[in-house]
Amino acid sequence: MGLTYVSVKVANPADPARAVDETFMVDSGIVYSFVPRQVLTQLGIIPHSKRQFILANGEKIERELGTAIFEYQGQRGDSLVVFGEAGDNPLLGATTLEGFGLILDPFRRELKPLPMRLA
Numbered sequence: 001m002g003l004t005y006v007s008v009k010v011a012n013p014a015d016p017a018r019a020v021d022e023t024f025m026v027d028s029g030i031v032y033s034f035v036p037r038q039v040l041t042q043l044g045i046i047p048h049s050k051r052q053f054i055l056a057n058g059e060k061i062e063r064e065l066g067t068a069i070f071e072y073q074g075q076r077g078d079s080l081v082v083f084g085e086a087g088d089n090p091l092l093g094a095t096t097l098e099g100f101g102l103i104l105d106p107f108r109r110e111l112k113p114l115p116m117r118l119a
Helices: 037-043 094-101
Strands: 006-013 016-028 032-034 049-054 061-072 075-084 102-105 111-115
Touching: 006 037, 006 094, 016 032, 016 037, 032 037, 037 061, 037 094, 049 111, 061 094, 075 094, 094 102
Parallel strands: 032 075
Antiparallel strands: 006 016, 006 061, 049 061, 061 075, 102 111
8 A cells, every 4th residue: 555645734823824834644544643843833833732642563652732724725624733753754644634524545545525424
């Protein structure tokens, strides 16, 4: 199976003019998106909490969380974001994808509209 990368704008919810484009690997198997700490700091996004995560190899790590605006092809989704540390790759996770109303098509390796249901 191949990897899917997309370019996404990340911005500060308190000041949306503070924004950068970042390339992310799409990982619909993780909950939150990982953004490098230096990018979030540059945008003025500050952490508001910490959470523990379990990696695929069973290792436990703790990372800080904040909130960011994500924009992809004109779609905006506000989402929790993990402050990535050295060695963490920029990853676009499931809650950010859902905020966009998108889902990963693993066969075509592209993002597609997610059918939205209210019930």
